[in-house]
Amino acid sequence: xxxxxxxxxxxxxxxxxxxxxxxxxxDLANVxxxxxxxxxxxxxxxxxLKEKGVVTEIVAVSIGxxxxxxxxxxxxxxxxxxxxxxxxxxxxxxxxxxxxxxxIVDEEKPELVILGKQAIDGDNNQTGQMLAALTGxxxxxxxxxxxxxxxxxxxxxxxxxxxxxxxxxxxAVVTTDLRLNEPRYASLPNIMKAKKKPLDTKxxxxxxxxxxxxxxxxxxxxxxxxxxxxxxGSVDELVEKLKNExxxx
Amino acid sequence: xxxxVYAEHDNAALNKVTLSxxxxxxxxxxxxxxxxxxxxxxxVAEEAAKIDGVSKVLCADNxxxxxxxxxxxxxxxxxxxxxxTHVLAAATxxxxxxxxxxxxxxxxxxxSEISEVIDADxxxxxxxxxxxxxxxxxxxxxxxxTVRGTSFDGVAAEGGSAAVEALDVAKNAGTSSFVGEELAKxxxxxxxxxxxxxxxxxxxxxxxxxxxxxxxxxxxxAGVGASRxxxxxxxxxxxxxxxxxxxxxxxNLYVAVGISGAIQHLAGMKDSKVIVAINKxxxxxxxxxxDYGLVADLFDAVPELDGKL
Numbered sequence: 325x326x327x328x329x330x331x332x333x334x335x336x337x338x339x340x341x342x343x344x345x346x347x348x349x350x351d352l353a354n355v356x357x358x359x360x361x362x363x364x365x366x367x368x369x370x371x372x373l374k375e376k377g378v379v380t381e382i383v384a385v386s387i388g389x390x391x392x393x394x395x396x397x398x399x400x401x402x403x404x405x406x407x408x409x410x411x412x413x414x415x416x417x418x419x420x421x422x423x424x425x426x427x428i429v430d431e432e433k434p435e436l437v438i439l440g441k442q443a444i445d446g447d448n449n450q451t452g453q454m455l456a457a458l459t460g461x462x463x464x465x466x467x468x469x470x471x472x473x474x475x476x477x478x479x480x481x482x483x484x485x486x487x488x489x490x491x492x493x494x495x496a497v498v499t500t501d502l503r504l505n506e507p508r509y510a511s512l513p514n515i516m517k518a519k520k521k522p523l524d525t526k527x528x529x530x531x532x533x534x535x536x537x538x539x540x541x542x543x544x545x546x547x548x549x550x551x552x553x554x555x556x557g558s559v560d561e562l563v564e565k566l567k568n569e570x571x572x573x
Numbered sequence: 574x575x576x577x578v579y580a581e582h583d584n585a586a587l588n589k590v591t592l593s594x595x596x597x598x599x600x601x602x603x604x605x606x607x608x609x610x611x612x613x614x615x616x617v618a619e620e621a622a623k624i625d626g627v628s629k630v631l632c633a634d635n636x637x638x639x640x641x642x643x644x645x646x647x648x649x650x651x652x653x654x655x656x657x658t659h660v661l662a663a664a665t666x667x668x669x670x671x672x673x674x675x676x677x678x679x680x681x682x683x684x685s686e687i688s689e690v691i692d693a694d695x696x697x698x699x700x701x702x703x704x705x706x707x708x709x710x711x712x713x714x715x716x717x718x719t720v721r722g723t724s725f726d727g728v729a730a731e732g733g734s735a736a737v738e739a740l741d742v743a744k745n746a747g748t749s750s751f752v753g754e755e756l757a758k759x760x761x762x763x764x765x766x767x768x769x770x771x772x773x774x775x776x777x778x779x780x781x782x783x784x785x786x787x788x789x790x791x792x793x794x795a796g797v798g799a800s801r802x803x804x805x806x807x808x809x810x811x812x813x814x815x816x817x818x819x820x821x822x823x824x825n826l827y828v829a830v831g832i833s834g835a836i837q838h839l840a841g842m843k844d845s846k847v848i849v850a851i852n853k854x855x856x857x858x859x860x861x862x863x864d865y866g867l868v869a870d871l872f873d874a875v876p877e878l879d880g881k882l
Contacts, residue, residue, distance in 0.1 A: 335701070340704065340836065341701045341704050341705060343705050350700075350701060350704075350705050417682060418673065418682070418683070419676070419677060419680075419681070419682050419683075422677060444701070444702060445700065445701060446700055447685065447686070447699065447700055447701070447702065447817075448683070448685045449669050449673070449685060449686075450673035450676070450683050450685060451673075452673075453643065453647075453669075453670065453671070453672075453673035453674045453677070454673045454674065454676065454677035454683075455677075456643075456644075456674060457647060457673070457674035457675075457677035457678050458677050460746075460748075461748070462644050462746065462748035462749040463643055463644070463670075463674075463749075465643070465666075465669070465670050466666060466669075466670075468811070478752065481666075482666070482811055482812070483666040483667075483754070483812075484665050484666045484667075484765075484812065484820070485754075485756040485757060485812060486754060486755050486756040486757045486810065486812045487754060487755045487811075487812075488640075488751070488753075488754040489751075489752040489753050489754065490640075490642065490749050490750065490751055490752060491749070491750050491752050492748060492749050493747075493748045493749075496748075501818075502801075502805075502818055503805075503811060537682075538681065538682035538711060538712050538713050539682045539684060539709050539710065539711050539712070540709065540710050540712065541707050541708070541709055542695065542707075542708040542709065542710050543707070543708045544700070544705050544706070544707045544708070545705070545706050545708075546704075546705060546706075547699070547703060547704065547705070547706050547843075550843055550848075550861075550862045552860065552861045552862065552863065552866075553848075553863055553864035553865055553866065554864075554865060554866070555855075555860070555865075555866045555867070555868060556865050556866065556867050558867075559867065559869075559874055559877040559878050559881060560881065562849065562865055562867050562878065563878065563881050563882065565865055566826070566847070566849070566865070570826070570847045570864065570865070572769070572825050572826040572846070572847050573769075573793065573826065573882065
């Protein structure tokens with residue numbers, strides 16, 4: 325069975341982003357970029373399914389700038405067999421990405437698509453669900469456990485009240501939550517091998533997809549800073565402040 | 574303008590977050606219709622009809638909607654959306670699950686987790702884990718939006734008298750089925766709507782030690798949360814996690830116990846009205862956002878606090 329793993333190049337999660345002085349966005353100049361953490365979990369899950377013998381081929385795909393090749397190479401170093409870059413300099417948004425992915429799904433016909441539940445830049449949490457709707461596939465979002473058997477996939481989902489398990493017919497879309505697995509690190513020999521794995525480049529025009537954004541960013545501001553308060557000397561003082569000053573208890 | 578609000582519920586009662594979504598709908602303007610989809614959810618529809626400012630309630634009562642499966646609900650909402658300019662759902666795991674499906678079926682973008690309405694096309698929303706706030710404008714004729722509940726004060730649950738209309742639309746994609754769920758059983762208030770939240774972090778040491786927080790919480794009528802570090806360490810289940818990847822809370826009083834204050838955690842609680850931090854490490858970043866900080870061993874301070882309240 326073939327699995328498609330869409331990934332995104334984003335600011336490394338350790339970087340504290342700063343809003344640009346002109347409020348047009350966040351400053352990404354000379355900032356370390358990396359694979360979105362939820363996407364790493366998606367790659368790891370696909371690799372584990374391959375190690376279990378459930379999956380035979382893993383295809384990584386990214387819709388983004390030429391530099392996203394780096395993240396696709398990382399995915400291949402982690403175990404993806406080949407990858408596809410849909411190259412664009414457009415400010416890609418979930419609907420456009422989902423349409424491009426649908427075109428790739430139509431060509432590749434994977435039985436499972438595993439992707440991150442959200443990217444840590446836009447925090448949209450939309451792409452997997454949109455892809456599922458456009459392709460008519462069922463979805464198991466925010467997955468903390470994935471089991472494939474008998475032409476179906478059982479997904480345990482992290483929901484607000486606890487955990488929910490659903491069973492989906494294949495092909496299906498799964499989006500990963502943090503506790504699905506702990507991604508491995510790529511070994512040096514595997515990083516070297518990944519350089520020789522196939523990486524196809526396509527354009528949105530090749531796929532017949534329009535990536536024009538539907539939502540424009542008017543401005544970006546830094547959030548309101550919270551002022552540090554006071555350090556109290558004792559529990560008594562804390563109780564007194566909460567009762568008489570903050571009046572919250 | 575006309576706004577469709579998707580009701581969040583468990584087939585028995587309306588979830589309070591819906592009142593916040595109606596508040597966002599009011600800020601957009603126009604007639605407000607609430608859609609209740611579920612099974613045996615008539616009582617929820619009656620409750621929705623009483624919400625202040627709601628002019629109509631649609632009740633889609635069908636087996637296919639019992640567990641809010643996104644495939645079925647997403648289809649239903651896409652069909653019902655034909656009569657509305659805006660479709661709003663709560664940015665809960667239910668709303669986040671089906672709303673992008675609806676948007677894609679309508680061929681429109683979704684604006685996720687808005688924290689403010691500027692006008693009918695323009696909204697504010699947090700990006701980069703709350704480290705930046707974007708003002709975005711949608712060019713689509715129809716808008717599908719999820720709403721961050723804690724950013725909007727809920728409207729009154731009473732005062733309205735909308736008509737309830739049964740909606741006989743059964744959408745069953747047949748591609749997904751509900752197997753089961755494990756819901757946390759707790760008599761304490763739900764985290765996102767609690768007036769007081771007490772959260773424990775890695776400093777708690779283990780799950781048993783959370784007992785001192787539960788005891789204090791029960792005295793104050795508070796909900797109990799945890800940092801990602803405490804959840805990842807297996808002290809408590811994931812549904813207790815407060816933070817960017819967990820629940821976003823904004824209570825009147827937030828008490829962070831043994832929590833260092835990673836950005837991830839702060840993103841989930843920094844809109845709380847009053848923040849108290851108890852930590853033995855005076856350098857912990859949590860003190861930079863706390864209104865009242867107490868540098869102390871939590872195992873001494875929490876029982877003492879409990880005793881003095």
